[in-house]
Amino acid sequence: MVVGAFTNSSLFLLMAIFPVLDNPNQPPPMIFTAYLLASVLTTSYGFGKAAVLVLRSTFK
Numbered sequence: 001m002v003v004g005a006f007t008n009s010s011l012f013l014l015m016a017i018f019p020v021l022d023n024p025n026q027p028p029p030m031i032f033t034a035y036l037l038a039s040v041l042t043t044s045y046g047f048g049k050a051a052v053l054v055l056r057s058t059f060k
Contacts, residue, residue, distance in 0.1 A: 004043030011039055 014032070015022045021032055028036075 004039065004046040007035070007039035008043050011036060
């Protein structure tokens with residue numbers, strides 16, 4: 001969960017530093033796209049797992 005939150009915020013930082021990454025007329029580099037998709041996947045998995053753990057702990 002923490003790794004996903006870190007990569008998610010670093011994406012916004014990269015887009016602020018390099019405006020070419022947020023240009024709608026030009027696709028971003030492939031490495032940025034891969035990092036973006038990995039960040040979304042990691043964040044979704046981390047928060048989903050945390051939600052399941054909290055839900056399971058309520059039934060104990």
